[in-house]
Amino acid sequence: MKLYDYETAPSPRKVRIFLVKKGIELETISVNLPQKEQFADWYRQKNPNCTVPSLELNDGTVLCESEAICHYLEEIYPNPPLFGRSTMERAFVNEWLQRIDFEGYLPVANFIRNCSDAFKDRALPGPKPVAQIPELAERERDRAQQFFYTINDILESNNPWLLGKYFSILDIFAFVTLEFADKCQLQPEEELNALEIWLQKMRDSLEATN
Ligand SMILES: N[C@@H](CCC(=O)N[C@@H](CS)C(=O)NCC(=O)O)C(=O)O
Incomplete structure (x- = not known):
């Protein structure tokens, strides 16, 4: 492979x-x-x-x-399981993978691709040019802000990881989305404690595995 x-x-x-x-x-x-x-x-x-x-x-x-x-x-490679360990956990993972993509990753990608000169005529990835829509960047910036609160809310009840007890693909996809947002100068407008604690834990866990 x-x-x-x-x-x-x-x-x-x-x-x-x-x-x-x-x-x-x-x-x-x-x-x-x-x-x-x-x-x-x-x-x-x-x-x-x-x-x-x-x-x-x-x-x-x-x-x-x-x-x-x-x-x-x-x-x-089923071990360690990263898509959940029970029917309910796997359903939760599927639900939140969609939400992380739709409410987090796409807003951040749409924001940067519609406002940065680096993506002129590349507002969407793919083989064909796509023109930027600056107003869309504004809307997507607000959606990205909402996503920070959404993840913070889950972490207030599910911890230490987004699924609860076990680390899963949700932590990976949400973390990469939040670091991507940071790189695009999109940060939470106010301090979100649960989110900050989890971000630090993710950074530590990745350092430990590198
Ligand atoms: N939904 C796809 C998104 C893939 C995607 O957009 N990849 C970007 C890099 S993050 C890319 O290849 N961009 C090439 C381009 O903009 O031309 C996935 O999750 O794999």
């Missing part, structure tokens, strides 16, 4: 942390996004959507979404 990656991009980072937490080592190939290598023929043939990450299986099949890649790896 081979992972197509780019070091500073948030979506492949989700998969890289998942691999570390599972103790899996994979051959990793960097696709240089600033040099537009995602559009090169050799990569487009593997992933026509021209995004990273992609996971190429030994039979040549390619998975092109970070969540699907993690699901596949969970089935191949």
Whole structure:
């Protein structure tokens, strides 16, 4: 198996942390996004959507979404379980993966892609140019703010991790989203205690595994 990656991009980072937490080592190939290598023929043939990450299986099949890649790896390497340990936990994980993506990751990505010159005509990833909508950036900034409160609220009842007792993929996907927000200058407007404690715990846990 081979992972197509780019070091500073948030979506492949989700998969890289998942691999570390599972103790899996994979051959990793960097696709240089600033040099537009995602559009090169050799990569487009593997992933026509021209995004990273992609996971190429030994039979040549390619998975092109970070969540699907993690699901596949969970089935191949079930321990430690990162998608929940019971029917109810797995349902909670599925529900919150969708919410983290829709209420967190997409607002942050839409914010930066619609206001930064670096993403001119690249307001959405993919093979075709898409024009920016500056008003959308404003709306998405507010949605990202709401997401900080949403995660803080869960952590006030579920701790130490988003699922409760066990570390899961929810912690990985939410953490990468919050660090991505920080990089885009989107920080909580007020101090959110449960969120801050959990962020520090995540940083410590990643340092310990590196
Ligand atoms: N939903 C996809 C998102 C993938 C995505 O948007 N990747 C970005 C990097 S974080 C990308 O490849 N961008 C290339 C571009 O903007 O042309 C996933 O989770 O894998």
